[in-house]
Amino acid sequence: MSRLDKTFADLRDRGEKAMGLFLTNGFPNPDATLPILRAIDEAGVDFVELGMPFSDPLAEGLPIQRSSERALSHGVTMDDAFETAAAFREESDTPLLLMGYVNPVLKYGAERFCERASEAGVDGVILPDVPPEEARFITDAAQRHDLDIVFLIAPNTSDERIQRIDKLASGFVYAVSVTGLTGSSLSGDVDAYLHRARNLVTDNALLVGFGIKTHEDAMELSQHTDGFIVGSALINHCADLWDAPSLSDEERLASVRSFARKLKYGTEAEPA
Amino acid sequence: MTNNPNIASTERYDAPDATGHFGTYGGAFVPEILYPVLEELKSAYAEARVDPEFDKQYRDLLREYVGRPTPLSFCDRLTTELGGAKIYAKREDLCHTGAHKINNTIGQILLAQRMGKTRIIAETGAGQHGVATATVCAKFGLDCIVYMGSEDIERQRLNVERMELLGAEVRPATSGSQTLKDATNEAIRDWVSNPIDTFYIIGSVVGPHPYPMMVRDFHRVIGNETRAQLLEKEGRETPDAIVACVGGGSNAIGIWYPFINDKDVQLHGAEAAGEGLNGRHAATLAKGTPGVLHGAMSVMLQDHSGQVEIAHSVSAGLDYPGIGPEHAHLRDLDRAQYHPVTDEEALHGVELLSQTEGIIPALETAHAVHLLPTLADQLGEDAVIVFNCSGRGDKDMETIAKHR
Numbered sequence: 001m002s003r004l005d006k007t008f009a010d011l012r013d014r015g016e017k018a019m020g021l022f023l024t025n026g027f028p029n030p031d032a033t034l035p036i037l038r039a040i041d042e043a044g045v046d047f048v049e050l051g052m053p054f055s056d057p058l059a060e061g062l063p064i065q066r067s068s069e070r071a072l073s074h075g076v077t078m079d080d081a082f083e084t085a086a087a088f089r090e091e092s093d094t095p096l097l098l099m100g101y102v103n104p105v106l107k108y109g110a111e112r113f114c115e116r117a118s119e120a121g122v123d124g125v126i127l128p129d130v131p132p133e134e135a136r137f138i139t140d141a142a143q144r145h146d147l148d149i150v151f152l153i154a155p156n157t158s159d160e161r162i163q164r165i166d167k168l169a170s171g172f173v174y175a176v177s178v179t180g181l182t183g184s185s186l187s188g189d190v191d192a193y194l195h196r197a198r199n200l201v202t203d204n205a206l207l208v209g210f211g212i213k214t215h216e217d218a219m220e221l222s223q224h225t226d227g228f229i230v231g232s233a234l235i236n237h238c239a240d241l242w243d244a245p246s247l248s249d250e251e252r253l254a255s256v257r258s259f260a261r262k263l264k265y266g267t268e269a270e271p272a
Numbered sequence: 273m274t275n276n277p278n279i280a281s282t283e284r285y286d287a288p289d290a291t292g293h294f295g296t297y298g299g300a301f302v303p304e305i306l307y308p309v310l311e312e313l314k315s316a317y318a319e320a321r322v323d324p325e326f327d328k329q330y331r332d333l334l335r336e337y338v339g340r341p342t343p344l345s346f347c348d349r350l351t352t353e354l355g356g357a358k359i360y361a362k363r364e365d366l367c368h369t370g371a372h373k374i375n376n377t378i379g380q381i382l383l384a385q386r387m388g389k390t391r392i393i394a395e396t397g398a399g400q401h402g403v404a405t406a407t408v409c410a411k412f413g414l415d416c417i418v419y420m421g422s423e424d425i426e427r428q429r430l431n432v433e434r435m436e437l438l439g440a441e442v443r444p445a446t447s448g449s450q451t452l453k454d455a456t457n458e459a460i461r462d463w464v465s466n467p468i469d470t471f472y473i474i475g476s477v478v479g480p481h482p483y484p485m486m487v488r489d490f491h492r493v494i495g496n497e498t499r500a501q502l503l504e505k506e507g508r509e510t511p512d513a514i515v516a517c518v519g520g521g522s523n524a525i526g527i528w529y530p531f532i533n534d535k536d537v538q539l540h541g542a543e544a545a546g547e548g549l550n551g552r553h554a555a556t557l558a559k560g561t562p563g564v565l566h567g568a569m570s571v572m573l574q575d576h577s578g579q580v581e582i583a584h585s586v587s588a589g590l591d592y593p594g595i596g597p598e599h600a601h602l603r604d605l606d607r608a609q610y611h612p613v614t615d616e617e618a619l620h621g622v623e624l625l626s627q628t629e630g631i632i633p634a635l636e637t638a639h640a641v642h643l644l645p646t647l648a649d650q651l652g653e654d655a656v657i658v659f660n661c662s663g664r665g666d667k668d669m670e671t672i673a674k675h676r
Contacts, residue, residue, distance in 0.1 A: 055448065055579040056565070058460045059303040065447065077577045102301055103564045107578030129301045129564070133291065154305040156467060161308070179305055180465040 002148055003095045003123045004171040007046055008205040008226055018227025019044070019218070019264045020207060021234050022099065024051035024064065025081045026071030028242035032249075034087055036238060039253045041092050043260035046227065048088070049126065052081050052100030059128050061183030063232040063239070078108050082120040089121030097150065097171070099126040102134075110138045114145040124148030124171040132168045139168070150174050153201075155193045162200040172205040173197075174229070177212070177221055183232030186211040186221075194224040215266040230263060285532045287601060292481020295604060297571075297597035300480035301564045306460075309467045314482045316387045321489065326382060333378050334493060337411070338368045340375075342494075344501035344658070350628040356648030357512065357655035360505075361631065362498050362527060364662045371634065371663030372494060372523045373404035377473055379490030381408040384471035391470045395419045395459040397452030397519070398589035398636065399431025400663055401475030406440035416440040419458040421451035424588045431667050449582040452592045456566050476520025477596030480567030484596050491526025498658055499530055512655040513538040513647055516662065517640040518610060519554070519590035521599045523662035532607065540647065541599065542639035544585035545612030552584035555612040556595040557603055565594040571603075586615035586671060587635035589663075613639040619675050622665060634663035635671065 001009070011018050021040050025033055037048055053068035053076055060068070085096055098117060105113050105127065117125065125147055130138065132151055142149045148171025153162050156179065166173055175197050178184045197206060208221045209229030218228040237259050241252040258268045287294040300310055320326040334340040342363040351359045364372035377394075384392060392414050396402030402418040409416035418435055422444040425432055435442050445454040463472045477484040477491075499509045510531060516524035518541040531537045546553035553559065560571040565580060573581040573593035583593040602608040613621075621638035624645075625631050633641060640659050647657060665672065 056453070056457050058457050058566070059305075059464055061461075069447075072579060101564075103574065103580070104578030106563055107561075107574065107576075128303050129567075131300065131302065131304060131307050133307075134299050134301055152304040154303075154308075156308045157304060158308065176304065179467050181461055184465065 002146070002171065003093070004047060004148055007095050008172065011046060012226065017218070017222040018046040018205070018207065020047045020049055020209070020227065020229040021045050021260065022049040022051060022229060022231030023234060023238070024053055024067040024071050025084050026053060026074050026076030027067040027235065028070065028238050030074050030076060030080065032242060034084055035249070035253055036256055037084070037088050038091065039256045040260045041094050043257040044264050045094060045260060047095040047097065049097050049099045049229065049231070050081060050085060052078060052098055052104060054101040054104055057101055059181060061181035061232060063235040064182050067235045067239070078104055078113070082116050085117070085122050086120040095123040096121065097124040097126055098122055099128070102127050102130050105138070111141045114138070114141040114147055118145035118147055122147065124150055126150040126174065128152055132165055135168070152176055153197060155179055159196070159200055162197060166201045166203050169204050172207045172226070173201045175206055175208045175225060177208050177210045180210070182210055184211050186217060190221060191224070194221065198224040215263050218263060234259065287598065288481065288485050292485065294484070294598045294601035296562070297569050297600045298481055298484060299569050300567060301569065302480050302567045303464055305464050305467050306480070310480055310482070312387070316383060317482055317486055320383055320386060326386070329382055330379055334375065338374050338378060339366060340493065341497040341501070342366050344498060344505065346505065347629050350625065350644070353628050354645050354648040356653060357651040357657045359644060359648060360502070360511070360656065360658045361629070361661040362494060362658055364494060364523060364660060365631065365633065365637070365664035369400070369404050369407050370666065371400040371404070372491060372526060373401045373475060374407065375493055375526065376475070376487050376490040376522065377401070377404040377408045380471070380473045381412050381414070384414070384473070385412060387471065389469060389471035391415045391466065392473055393417045393419070393459050393462050393470055394473045394475060395452065395455040396475060397421070397424055397455070397591055398587065398634070399424070399428040399435065399667060400589060400634070402440070402442070403431050403434050403438070405473050405475070406435040406438035409440060410438045417462065418442050419445050419455040419462070421445045421449065421455045423450040424452065424455070427588050427671065428667060451583070451588065453580065453583070460566065476522040477525050477598055478520045478566060478568060478570070478594060484568065484598055487522055488525045488529055488598065491522055492529045494523070494526040494660065495528060495530035498527060502656070502658070506656055510534045510537050511658045512536070512651050513540055513657045514660070515540045515542070515640045515643050515647065515657060516660040517542045517590065517636045518595065518599060519544065519592050519636060520594070521596040523660050525596065525598055527658070527660045528608065539602070539608035540643055541608055541610040542613045542643050543610055544587060544590035544639060545614045546584040546586070548614055549612055553612070554583035554585040554590050554592060556593060557599065557610040558612045560595070568597050570595055570597040571600040586618060586675070587639070587668070589634065589636040590639065611643055613642045617642040619672065622672055631661060632665035633661055634665050635668045637662045
C-alpha cells in the first residue's frame, strides 16, 4: 500500500478530510521552501505537493505563475526539487508529490526523473498538461519506481472519461473544482459535479482543488470528496510574509503554521 | 531529392495519425479542461470537412471576400537579376488583410459559427493573424479578443490600430518575453477559463491536435492553386523547388502540402536566425530540441532544464521559440530543408524584392526571399522555383526604415 493510500485510509477511518498544500520549490526563496514545508507538516498537512517551476505554466493563475518566475529567477532546477524532497523525507513520513509541467520532466528524461524522485522519497507525480492519452511516456517508468500518477478531472469531463481516468490513476484523482485557472473564484454548481465524480471514482481517493481559500470553502467542497488541495492561497500568504521586511523568519513560519491549521481545522488551536 | 526510406517507402504521406501525431511529434498536451473541448472540435471539424455545404461557404468566402485565387506572378526582373532558375511568387500578400493568415481565420470562424460559439480569442505576434481574426469576427458579428505581447504592441502599432478599428479588444501579455510566446500563454489561459462559449482561433500550424492539421488544411488552398497555375503557365504541375518562411510554419505547410508526395519537388524553409545562431535568434529547427510547448510535442528553444528560451527576430511574426510539429516531422523525414536566415539577410531580402519586382514583402516573407539567389544558382536556368510571398510589408515599414 502506497504512503498516499495509507494516509487516505487512515483519514477515512478517523472520519477526517485530507488537506494537501501546494508550494513551489524555490519560493519565496530557495532557503525558505523547506522550512515552510516543515511548518505546514507540523500544522497537520496530510500531503504536500511540491511544485517544479516552469517558465510557461499555462493552467496557473497569477499567484502560482509569479511563484514560478520567482523560483526560476533564483536558478532553481529539477535537482533542487529532489533535494528538497529528500530533506523533507528525512524528518517526515507525510506523503509528498511533485507537481509540474511536462517539458522539464521530458528534458530530464522520464526514466531518470522517476528514479531520482523515488530515491528522494517522493510518492507521486502530478503533471497537469499530460492527459491520460499522452501519459505512456511516464506511466511505465513511474510504475517501475513505485510512484503514484495522479490524473485530473474537470467539470466538463464526461462520466465515461472520469471512469477511464480513475482506472489509470493511482494515489488519488484530482478534481479541478472550476473551469478556470488555479486561484479562480469558485462558482455555483460545483456540488453536482463533485457528487457525480464521487460516484464514478471508485478505485482511488478523490481530492478537490482550485479556488479554495478558506476552511469553509474546503469543508463545503470536500463533502463529496476525501479531501482538498490549496495552492494559490498559501502562495499569496507566503508572498505577503516574506515580502514584509519587518518580520523575522520565526514569525513568518508561525504565521504559516497558523494559516495551515485554520485551513484544516477552522481554528488556530492544535487539534485535540 | 530525398532518399529517406521513411518517405520513399510510403505510398502516400498521411500524417498526422488518428491521435494527432506526426511521427513522434504533435499530440495534445493540455489541461484536462481543454481535452473535452478539443474532442468537440475534432468531431465538429471531421463533420465539416466532408460537408459540401461547409466547403461551399469556405470557397465562396475565399473567392468573394479574400480575393482568391491569388496570382502566381512570374518575377522576370528578379529572375534576370539572379541569372538562374525562373522564379514565381505566389501572391498571398494580395489576400484581403495583406497576408495568407485570412485563409485560416475564414475556415475557423465558419467552424466556430457551426459549433455555436459566441466569443473568439486569438493570439498574435506581428499582428497579421490578429488582424485576420478581427476581420472575420467583424464580418460574422462575433466578439473578438486578441492577446498580443506588449513588446509586439509597441513594434506593430499599425496592426493594433487596425484590430481596434475592426472592433476587437487587444489585450497585452506582459509576462516573460512579452511577445508571441506569452500572448499564446494568455490566450490558452483565457480558453481554460472560458471553455464552453469560446473558440480559440490559433494562427499557425501549432498547438494541440487537431489544430496543426486543421490550420494546414485551411491553407492548402495556396498549394492547390499553385499546382493549377503552374500547369497553365509552365505546362507542368510541379516546380523544382518551393521556398517559404517558417515561424510556426502555416504559410509553408499551406503551399507545400499538396506537393509532399511529389518527391522531386524540393521544399525549402527559411527560419529566423535573428542576430546569428550564436546570438539571439528564433532558429528552432537549427538549434532547438524536442519538447512540449503550447500543447504539442515538437522542437523548441529551451535551456538545459527544459525552461522555454526567449526567441528573437527582427520580424515579430517569426519571433517564436517553437514550430509546428509537422515541420519537425518533415525535417526528420528529410522531406524539407530548413535554413537559418539572419535579420540582416532578411532586410536585404526586403530590398531585393522591392527593387526588382515592386513588391515590398513582409519581414517574414523576406527571410524566404534571401534563399532565392543561392537556390536559383544551384538549380540553374531550366528550373522553376516558386516562393510564397506570404504577406506584404506595410506593417513593417517602421522597422525596415529604422534599419536602413
